[in-house]
Amino acid sequence: GQNIDQPTEMTATEGAIVQINCTYQTSGFNGLFWYQQHAGEAPTFLSYNVLDGLEEKGRFSSFLSRSKGYSYLLLKELQMKDSASYLCAVISNDYKLSFGAGTTVTVRA
Amino acid sequence: IAGITQAPTSQILAAGRRMTLRCTQDMRHNAMYWYRQDLGLGLRLIHYSNTAGTTGKGEVPDGYSVSRANTDDFPLTLASAVPSQTSVYFCASSEGLEGNEQFFGPGTRLTVL
DSSP: OEEEEOOSEEEEETTOOEEEEEEEEESSOOOEEEEEEOTTSOOEEEEEEOSSEEEEETTEEEEEETTTTEEEEEEOSOOGGGOEEEEEEEEOTTOOEEEOOOEEEEEEO | OOSEEEEOSEEEEOTTOOEEEEEEESSOOSEEEEEEEETTTEEEEEEEESSTTOOEEOSSOTTEEEOOSSSSBOOEEESSOOGGGOEEEEEEEESSSSSOOOEEOOOEEEEEO
16 A cells, blocks of 8 residues: 655745655555646646656756655745645556645745 | 546536546547545545556545546546545546656546535
8 A cells, every 4th residue: 555644734935945745655666756736726747756866847856765765845936826735646566646645835925 | 629628627416326527638648547636635546547448446446437448538437426426536647657747637526415
């Protein structure tokens, strides 16, 4: 089975940095995804990590440590439009995607 | 159309009724998925399909069935709806199963009374 944990809520100020942690325990691991979901909308892809290390994509970066079962999503230079839920998801050996409950980030002016 | 579409956008349904949620993609993706999203529980996989003609069970398949007659369409059927199936349903597709980004449809909000 899969067990994926991430904080329920985070609040940060516009222009700041926020780090969303995700820990996982899975029966097999084939990669970790981060998705963004605005209220009432579909999730959209942010990043995919399969090897240890940091993947940077503009203002967003994602880190993975397979030995620790740990990932984080780093959001820099926060903007109001970054207010959304961020979903951590792990793909297991049977190629099924399991999602955490999501972290709701609120950006305040 | 471009991407992945779902119909209806929302539906209120009496318990015991049969309902089919439609999903169509035009990206020629091999794999398709159905999830339900409930507050505090995140997205949970109901059924999936590796390729046309094949389907598999996800985490919460009971009460749901799917078919994959062709590459583009992946309907989800509730044979006899119950109130616990009230949820937001998302269809998704990807090129394949392994490490591929999933593209999500806009969702169907279903209420079973």
